Amino acid sequence: MKHSWWKESVVYQIYPRSFMDSNGDGIGDIQGIIMKLDYLKELGIDTIWLSPVYESPNDDNGYDISNYMKIMDEFGSMEDWEELLQQVHMREMSLIMDLVVNHTSDEHKWFMQAKTSRDNPYRDYYIWRDPKGDGKEPNNWASNFGGSAWEYNEETKDYYLHLFSKKQPDLNWENEQLREEVYRMMKWWLDKGVDGFRMDVINFISKVDNFPDGEIKNGKKYASGSKYYRNGPKIHDYLKEMNEKVLSQYDVMTVGEMPGVTPDQAKDYTGEERNELNMVFQFEHMGLDNGPNGKWDLQELDLIELKQSLSRWQYALAEGGWNSLYYNNHDQPRSVSRFGNDGDYRIESAKMLATLLHMMKGTPYVYQGEEIGMTNVRFDSIESYKDIETLQAYSDLKEQGWSEEEVMESIFKKSRDNARTPMQWNDEDHAGFSSGEPWMAVNPNYKSINVEAERNNEHSIFNYYKRLIQLRKQNELIVYGDYQLILEDDPEIFSYVRSYQDKKLLVICNFYDKEPTFKLPRDINFMTKQLLVSNYTVEEQSNIAEFTLQPYEARVYLLN
Ligand code: TEU
Numbered sequence: 001m002k003h004s005w006w007k008e009s010v011v012y013q014i015y016p017r018s019f020m021d022s023n024g025d026g027i028g029d030i031q032g033i034i035m036k037l038d039y040l041k042e043l044g045i046d047t048i049w050l051s052p053v054y055e056s057p058n059d060d061n062g063y064d065i066s067n068y069m070k071i072m073d074e075f076g077s078m079e080d081w082e083e084l085l086q087q088v089h090m091r092e093m094s095l096i097m098d099l100v101v102n103h104t105s106d107e108h109k110w111f112m113q114a115k116t117s118r119d120n121p122y123r124d125y126y127i128w129r130d131p132k133g134d135g136k137e138p139n140n141w142a143s144n145f146g147g148s149a150w151e152y153n154e155e156t157k158d159y160y161l162h163l164f165s166k167k168q169p170d171l172n173w174e175n176e177q178l179r180e181e182v183y184r185m186m187k188w189w190l191d192k193g194v195d196g197f198r199m200d201v202i203n204f205i206s207k208v209d210n211f212p213d214g215e216i217k218n219g220k221k222y223a224s225g226s227k228y229y230r231n232g233p234k235i236h237d238y239l240k241e242m243n244e245k246v247l248s249q250y251d252v253m254t255v256g257e258m259p260g261v262t263p264d265q266a267k268d269y270t271g272e273e274r275n276e277l278n279m280v281f282q283f284e285h286m287g288l289d290n291g292p293n294g295k296w297d298l299q300e301l302d303l304i305e306l307k308q309s310l311s312r313w314q315y316a317l318a319e320g321g322w323n324s325l326y327y328n329n330h331d332q333p334r335s336v337s338r339f340g341n342d343g344d345y346r347i348e349s350a351k352m353l354a355t356l357l358h359m360m361k362g363t364p365y366v367y368q369g370e371e372i373g374m375t376n377v378r379f380d381s382i383e384s385y386k387d388i389e390t391l392q393a394y395s396d397l398k399e400q401g402w403s404e405e406e407v408m409e410s411i412f413k414k415s416r417d418n419a420r421t422p423m424q425w426n427d428e429d430h431a432g433f434s435s436g437e438p439w440m441a442v443n444p445n446y447k448s449i450n451v452e453a454e455r456n457n458e459h460s461i462f463n464y465y466k467r468l469i470q471l472r473k474q475n476e477l478i479v480y481g482d483y484q485l486i487l488e489d490d491p492e493i494f495s496y497v498r499s500y501q502d503k504k505l506l507v508i509c510n511f512y513d514k515e516p517t518f519k520l521p522r523d524i525n526f527m528t529k530q531l532l533v534s535n536y537t538v539e540e541q542s543n544i545a546e547f548t549l550q551p552y553e554a555r556v557y558l559l560n
């Protein structure tokens with residue numbers, strides 16, 4: 001397997017609005033990030049992924065971009081951004097930017113032009129279709145945020161496609177001039193020195209061009225059109241072109257966000273010889289606690305399914321592809337609340353989950369606050385929620401007859417705002433995030449869960465993450481070793497072995513608060529064992545052939 005810097009990196013995602021406010025207006029900003037770079041260096045981070053900081057009307061918190069080459073006023077100026085890049089590089093870290101080119105904001109100058117007339121030169125940068133029958137939408141696709149995926153435009157008497165909010169019109173990648181504009185913009189950032197891109201819903205950019213109706217389910221008004229726009233017919237042509245014209249000319253890393261991608265498809269996107277992307281964010285494990293009716297339909301996670309899912313990805317991309325490893329980002333609830341236990345075993349379970357992920361093969365991603373075990377939030381009323389998807393779901397589910405309690409229970413478990421409450425830096429007002437009123441309320445648990453407290457405690461989650469990250473740097477085995485799931489059928493223990501040259505790594509994680517017995521499979525032979533990390537104190541001489549695990553216990557052994 002070829003060695004690369006991005007395979008050896010640990011990435012930290014910053015959601016700028018909620019990270020650190022430097023000027024007291026309640027909104028996180030670029031100078032705030034600069035203030036915290038030493039903190040990220042201390043944690044051992046190599047690469048920072050910055051969620052969008054571009055000019056935006058903020059219908060979807062910056063994922064609706066009105067100017068790709070300007071910084072959002074609230075976040076600072078281009079000079080601030082340049083200072084950030086320089087400060088990141090000075091600390092020998094890299095910076096990757098969010099590339100959102102499936103859609104723009106409806107306030108982008110291209111769309112402002114495009115919507116004015118059918119013969120405007122920018123018209124074809126977007127996707128337009130005539131009304132069907134007596135003025136209806138061109139097809140029955142639902143937007144990912146609810147409602148129709150089509151919006152009527154008075155001036156041109158037709159509809160434009162928006163797979164997300166109506167303020168996020170989809171770009172038409174069939175148009176070569178549009179593609180060239182995107183490539184030019186990417187080069188402009190790369191020439192400034194950015195080290196790569198995280199590409200927003202990049203497997204949505206090629207649509208099946210006859211726009212067939214989707215299948216209506218459960219009496220819903222709109223259907224999912226996803227099989228007609230995910231991994232569409234020209235997706236590989238576009239990515240190869242982007243690679244040839246832009247990416248291949250720089251030493252950068254790329255990660256494509258890809259809802260609905262399968263392991264086989266991911267192999268094509270990330271195959272070493274294919275010249276497309278380095279890795280993808282897949283969603284399989286993020287859907288395991290969804291019921292048949294999707295994300296708001298709550299379902300208990302089945303550990304066997306999680307083991308099978310993560311292992312399937314480890315095996316599929318073992319040769320010539322590469323995995324990204326994540327539980328958290330700005331769209332997902334907090335992992336300690338979702339997969340762990342944010343009550344009595346918050347610390348143990350956060351460490352166990354981190355162990356499980358960080359010892360796998362792939363590039364690990366840490367989302368801000370994960371490293372201190374930040375949890376989901378339960379705001380008293382829907383008024384405190386800000387996220388467009390959450391607010392839309394609240395009204396849609398109510399309309400479908402859900403009770404207030406049922407809706408709020410789903411929001412407590414799944415809302416994207418769980419990840420977006422301000423970063424908890426200390427136990428002072430607003431958790432040290434801002435001296436003013438934050439744009440979104442701080443999680444009330446900041447008095448006990450915060451960076452300052454974590455840093456001062458050698459047994460903290462933060463110091464455990466630090467240890468896991470160091471281990472990855474000290475052991476090529478953790479980066480490049482082969483993966484093998486063991487104890488496949490155990491319903492409580494997630495355990496696997498990594499092998500590299502003549503060494504093995506044995507990872508043992510108890511996923512629940514019970515005390516199951518671990519039995520080492522007989523075919524795992526070794527002469528010496530060394531405990532690399534654990535979340536409980538382990539006796540030096542303890543026997544690993546068979547032993548009882550404590551609640552959420554995790555251990556990693558190096559076997560020789
Ligand atoms: O997310 C893509 C995506 O599929 C999300 O809609 C995701 O499924 C959802 O948030 C889970 O409930 C990306 C960005 O990460 C997200 O923040 C944006 O809202 C979206 O694209 C549109 O740009």
Ligand code: CA
Nearest residue numbers: 021023027029
């Ligand atoms: Ca600010």
